[in-house]
Structures are given as C-alpha cells and as structure tokens.
Amino acid sequence: MTRAAIDFGLTHVDVLAAHDTDALQAATLPSQRTVDVAQVRRALAALGRDVADFRQICVTGGQHRRLPDVIDDVPIVKVGEIEAIGLGGLYLAQRRQPDLREALVVSAGSGTAMVAVRNNRAQHVTGSAVGGGTLIGLCKLLIGTADAQEIDALAMAGDSNKVDITLIEATGGAIGRLPADANAVNFGRAATLELAKVNREDLAAGVAVMVGQVIAVIAINAARAERLDHIIVVGHLVDLACVRRVLHAVGGYYGVKFTIPEMPGCATAMGALVGAALTQ
Numbered sequence: 001m002t003r004a005a006i007d008f009g010l011t012h013v014d015v016l017a018a019h020d021t022d023a024l025q026a027a028t029l030p031s032q033r034t035v036d037v038a039q040v041r042r043a044l045a046a047l048g049r050d051v052a053d054f055r056q057i058c059v060t061g062g063q064h065r066r067l068p069d070v071i072d073d074v075p076i077v078k079v080g081e082i083e084a085i086g087l088g089g090l091y092l093a094q095r096r097q098p099d100l101r102e103a104l105v106v107s108a109g110s111g112t113a114m115v116a117v118r119n120n121r122a123q124h125v126t127g128s129a130v131g132g133g134t135l136i137g138l139c140k141l142l143i144g145t146a147d148a149q150e151i152d153a154l155a156m157a158g159d160s161n162k163v164d165i166t167l168i169e170a171t172g173g174a175i176g177r178l179p180a181d182a183n184a185v186n187f188g189r190a191a192t193l194e195l196a197k198v199n200r201e202d203l204a205a206g207v208a209v210m211v212g213q214v215i216a217v218i219a220i221n222a223a224r225a226e227r228l229d230h231i232i233v234v235g236h237l238v239d240l241a242c243v244r245r246v247l248h249a250v251g252g253y254y255g256v257k258f259t260i261p262e263m264p265g266c267a268t269a270m271g272a273l274v275g276a277a278l279t280q
C-alpha cells in the first residue's frame with residue numbers, strides 16, 4: 001500500500017488506497033464541505049488507515065488547494081480537478097477498452113463538468129449546473145425525499161410521459177432521429193394536471209429524465225464540437241439506474257454510445273493518482 005487519493009466533492013468524499021494505480025481499497029463518505037487536515041484523516045480512517053501508512057497522498061476536488069504540502073512528513077500532491085476528471089475517466093474506461101486514447105469525460109456529480117482528454121492532457125470544455133444535486137434538490141421539493149436510492153427506485157417505477165409532453169402530442173409524430181414517444185417538453189403537462197392525480201413515481205421519473213437529457217445532449221454536442229468519438233461518464237450520479245437509462249436512451253436516438261466504467265464514482269480520485277504519477 002503506497003499511495004492514497006482523496007477527491008473532495010460537494011456531496012461525497014471519495015478515497016482510494018493503491019499500489020501505483022492499482023486501487024486496492026475504496027470508500028465514499030458524505031462531504032462535510034470543508035477541506036482541512038482533519039478531513040484528510042477522516043477520509044483515510046474510512047479505509048482503516050492513517051496518514052503515516054502512505055508515502056504520498058494525492059488530493060483533488062473542491063477546495064483541496066487549501067491543504068498543506070506535507071502532513072506528518074507525508075507529501076500531499078495536489079492535482080487539479082479538471083485534470084483528475086479527464087485522466088481518471090479515461091483510465092477507468094481503458095480497463096475495458098485499452099486502445100482508447102482520447103475522449104470527452106463527463107463528470108456527473110453534484111454539478112456537471114465536461115473535459116476533453118487527449119495525450120494525457122485534459123481541458124475543460126463545458127458543463128452544466130444541472131447535475132446530481134439538481135435531481136436530489138428538485139425531488140426534495142416535489143416529492144419530499146432527498147434519498148438518492150429512494151428517488152432511483154421511484155423513478156425506475158414511474159413514467160415521465162405522465163408529466164412531459166411527447167412529440168406525438170406536440171407535432172403528431174417522430175422528428176429526425178427522435179421517436180414519437182420521445183418527449184418534446186419536460187414537465188410540459190404538469191401545468192394542466194390535477195395535482196392529486198400526479199404520483200411520486202412519475203414526478204421522480206420526470207426529474208431524472210430532465211437531468212439526464214440535459215447532460216446527455218450537452219455531452220453529445222460537446223463531443224461533436226471537439227471531434228471526440230468517445231464519451232465516458234463518471235461521478236456518483238451514474239450509480240443511479242434511472243440516470244443511466246436516460247443516458248442510454250438519448251445515446252440511442254443520436255447513435256452515440258455512452259461508456260460508463262465500473263466504479264464511476266471513484267474516477268476523479270483515480271485521476272488524482274494518475275495525474276500525480278505523470279508529474280513524477
């Protein structure tokens with residue numbers, strides 16, 4: 001066990017322990033939205049470890065630059081979040097697709113960031129303030145729960161077309177690559193619905209579809225503009241089946257495949273390990 005990596009996000013802190021870039025242990029903790037030495041110790045404690053167990057601790061995400069350069073004689077290596085997203089997303093996707101050399105990496109976290117990675121260099125392309133935090137926040141307002149697992153189960157059981165206006169209603173049929181049952185207006189039906197008849201499942205599904213579609217459509221257009229053939233999606237938002245389903249549906253409409261690697265929530269922490277190794 002030689003190196004640790006910690007990604008300080010707005011919702012989660014993800015921590016890995018690794019030999020080189022072979023992750024051996026991983027944990028995810030709720031974020032306390034502060035980054036200091038105590039938070040580093042708290043993250044490592046979630047793996048049952050201490051600072052002194054490592055020869056190097058790589059940090060990224062949020063306010064990681066506030067950390068000192070050394071804790072208990074162990075160097076703290078700071079890796080920019082954009083670089084960590086790009087390198088980590090590509091690294092995880094390469095496990096299944098070893099020939100992959102460049103891609104658009106979408107970090108679907110509390111918010112959404114899109115990063116082009118080529119030749120081990122990452123560049124921020126675009127993003128959206130619509131992300132996982134939007135899904136949770138709107139569901140709290142609309143259906144009274146901020147529990148991600150509950151929202152996922154409700155959304156999977158619901159039908160977003162109960163709250164959306166579909167293309168068949170809007171235009172009478174399919175448009176281009178979009179089938180007639182694709183939506184034309186997210187929540188477009190809600191204005192005229194009798195509130196008592198709207199169920200929680202359909203509301204959760206409507207929010208998941210809206211959030212997933214915003215991310216998918218921006219990603220497809222960004223990848224085209226950047227002339228990148230591959231889109232990799234990481235972050236804990238794609239732990240949720242309801243969001244993965246929307247991404248794959250939109251990808252199907254446009255003939256684009258979204259690659260979601262295993263353990264997508266640890267991609268940015270993994271990228272901190274990869275990025276730190278590149279600079280040494």
Ligand SMILES: Nc1ncnc2c1ncn2[C@@H]1O[C@H](COP(=O)(O)OP(=O)(O)OP(=O)(O)O)[C@@H](O)[C@H]1O
Pocket residue numbers: 008009010011012013031062107108109110111112131132133134135136148149234235236237238239240265
């Ligand atoms: N068990 C869970 N608890 C909380 N959120 C979850 C859970 N599973 C999935 N999510 C989703 O993951 C989102 C957060 O993703 P992630 O942890 O990757 O972001 P982050 O790194 O904390 O944020 P950012 O990178 O934007 O600072 C939540 O907003 C929520 O939609």
Ligand SMILES: [Mg+2]
Pocket residue numbers: 007008009010061107109110235268
């Ligand atoms: Mg993050």
